[in-house]
Structure formats: structure tokens, C-alpha cells
Amino acid sequence: MSPEEWGMSTLKELDYIHPEQKVPVKYNYWDYIDGFNKVLLYENANRKHSWFIKLCANIFDRNIPNWFCKWWTLYGPTIKILPESYKKLYLEWIDVSPKLTRLQEDNIFFEGISVMYFFIEFSIPWIMRWSIEVNTTSEGFPCLQRVFYTKFWSKLLQKNPEGKLHGQEIIDLINVKISRYYDTNTITESQVKDNVDPFKKIARQLQMKKGIISKSEAIALYMEEVKKDLMKNLDFDIKDDTSMASASHTDDTCLAGEGQDIDDEEEDLETILKCYQQQMEESSTNTTDKGKNKI
Known part of the structure; x- marks a missing residue:
């Protein structure tokens, strides 16, 4: 129960009647919480x-x-x-x-x-x-x-x-x-609100999955979130640069095929993230091994 569900005041008392003794006992919201916390110690x-x-x-x-x-x-x-x-x-x-x-x-x-x-x-x-x-x-x-x-x-x-x-x-x-x-x-x-930190979000999601997924799986999930955030922001920047170039460019040297460079950048980003993920996994493995040697 929340304080609002209790009544006008958390100090308002209710009656509890013992099934055998039939004697009413007064208790308020704070007694209720206190009993909830202590009953499992019985x-x-x-x-x-x-x-x-x-x-x-x-x-x-x-x-x-x-x-x-x-x-x-x-x-x-x-x-x-x-x-x-x-x-x-x-x-x-x-x-x-x-x-x-x-x-x-x-x-x-x-x-x-x-x-x-x-x-x-x-x-x-x-x-x-x-x-x-x-x-x-x-x-x-x-x-x-x-x-x-x-x-x-x-x-x-x-x-x-x-x-x-x-x-x-x-x-x-x-x-x-x-x-x-x-x-x-x-x-x-x-x-999702704009003020939500994507990295804090994925960190909390990984915290929720702690003990169920492996370290390599956790790193893979984190890197996937990093990729999504990067691609979203890079896509925004590329569009801005392209629109500015179109407005200021006056000669006809720009070819339609040049737009495919974006795909190459995406592939390079994918490669970079995979390499970084592999380094993180190796670093995590080395740290675990060192801990075992100390034990």
C-alpha cells in the first residue's frame, strides 16, 4: 500500500482484531511497514x-x-x-x-x-x-x-x-x-527521451542481464548500441554536409555514383567496431586470467 491508499494521513489508525483474542489493536501506516519488514524475522x-x-x-x-x-x-x-x-x-x-x-x-x-x-x-x-x-x-x-x-x-x-x-x-x-x-x-x-544517455541505457540493460549472459555477449550488445548511436549521428551529419554542398556547388563535376562512398564509410565503421570489440574481449579475458592466477 502507498500512503495515498492508506487514507488522509499516515498517522490515521486502523483496527486489527486478533481472531482468537478478539481484542482490537490500533496501528497506523508506519506500524504496517514496520510489521512488513519484521514478519520474516519471526x-x-x-x-x-x-x-x-x-x-x-x-x-x-x-x-x-x-x-x-x-x-x-x-x-x-x-x-x-x-x-x-x-x-x-x-x-x-x-x-x-x-x-x-x-x-x-x-x-x-x-x-x-x-x-x-x-x-x-x-x-x-x-x-x-x-x-x-x-x-x-x-x-x-x-x-x-x-x-x-x-x-x-x-x-x-x-x-x-x-x-x-x-x-x-x-x-x-x-x-x-x-x-x-x-x-x-x-x-x-x-x-525514448532525447536526454536519455544511450550508453547509460545499455549499461543498465547489461546490469539487468548480469549473471545470465556471458562477458562476450555483453560486449557484443554494448558495441551494437554504440554502432546504432554512431550511425544515427553520422547519418545526420552526412545529410547536413550533402545539403550544404548541393547549395554551394556550381559546376557539374559531381557524379551520381559518388554517393556510394557512404556505404564504404559504413563498412569501415563496421570493421572498426568489430576490431574494437575483439580488443575488449581479449582485454576482458586477460583480466580474468590474471585474477585466477592471484587466487
Whole structure:
């Protein structure tokens, strides 16, 4: 819930009636948030410290409060727990999700926000558990620490008596949404604001895909975005130069075939970018190898 949905004031109190004690307890919006943050720290009677979490998809139709984003960074799962079939759909969804595009335009981003939107939009459940471990503080004092773990709800990958996956409806929903986003042209170049840094945009997209794609794939995607941006700006400059030359040129030495030089420039640019991409991949490989030697 957002403060607006709560009522006139976040200090306005509501009544909670315990099902057994039947005694009303007063609480306000801030008590609600406090309870939301502490409930997963509760130790159950079996001392298993495990929780089944599934967020209602209706949340995705509203503006997600900032406090919930902070909650997600503490208790939300990572993209690494998704099975390969879900990871592939996630990669497709990232490129066409209209809400992610709007966040990019408004310069709203934090690590894990795309995962949060993905899990909420399709109401994907997960299992969270925690355990206590003995550790030391930065000052060297012994202490107990609560360590959290998350995993994909495996039942979604199991088949029912009819031979269908329990989670087939989620997979179908994701495919339908992706197709709809493509078909309605929700994501187009013209929708992106001029003040959006293309390199910041691709950097964030790669951050969203971190842990799923390899370094060479990430470099290839980055170089492709660089090429698009260069060609867009070069095309603009070439047209300006051509129009200026046409206005000032007075003799007839210009031949129609000379316009093909632009294609040669495009080919040269393609070659330059490929060479640069290869150098980046080699540099990345060398850095990784050095790190391994140190270990």
C-alpha cells in the first residue's frame, strides 16, 4: 500500500482484531511497514525459518512505494534462482517492458529493480529461508548473524496428473505479455527521451542481464548500441554536409555514383567496431586470467 491508499494521513489508525483474542489493536501506516519488514524475522514453532512468498500481481498496476523497494533489496530473490526457461523469457521481457522503459526515461534505477518488476508482474513465487551462523564483527568480536537464502519454487516445474506443468499458466502469461508488447509497438526509438544517455541505457540493460549472459555477449550488445548511436549521428551529419554542398556547388563535376562512398564509410565503421570489440574481449579475458592466477 502507498500512503495515498492508506487514507488522509499516515498517522490515521486502523483496527486489527486478533481472531482468537478478539481484542482490537490500533496501528497506523508506519506500524504496517514496520510489521512488513519484521514478519520474516519471526521464528516459527518448527524452527525451520522458511517462508513461501508470492506477491499479488495487482501491485504491478500501481506505483510501487519506495519502502517496498528497500524491502526487496533485503528479502527479494536474485535472477540466478530462475530456471533456464524463465531466464530466457526474462531476457526477452527486459527489452520490451514498457514500465522498465519509463523508469529509464525518468532515471529511476537500482540493482535488482528489473527482477522485482518481473517477479511482481507475473506473480512468481519463491521460497526464502534463513539460518543463524557464528561470525565475527569488523572489530573482531564474535557474533551471531542471520543468513538468508532464496530458491525457486520447484513445484512450478513439476507436472500434474494431466502431464502439464504446474507453472504453465505463468509461462503462458509471460509469452502473451511479451508478444503484446511487441505487437503494440510499446517500445520504440521515438518514445525514448532525447536526454536519455544511450550508453547509460545499455549499461543498465547489461546490469539487468548480469549473471545470465556471458562477458562476450555483453560486449557484443554494448558495441551494437554504440554502432546504432554512431550511425544515427553520422547519418545526420552526412545529410547536413550533402545539403550544404548541393547549395554551394556550381559546376557539374559531381557524379551520381559518388554517393556510394557512404556505404564504404559504413563498412569501415563496421570493421572498426568489430576490431574494437575483439580488443575488449581479449582485454576482458586477460583480466580474468590474471585474477585466477592471484587466487
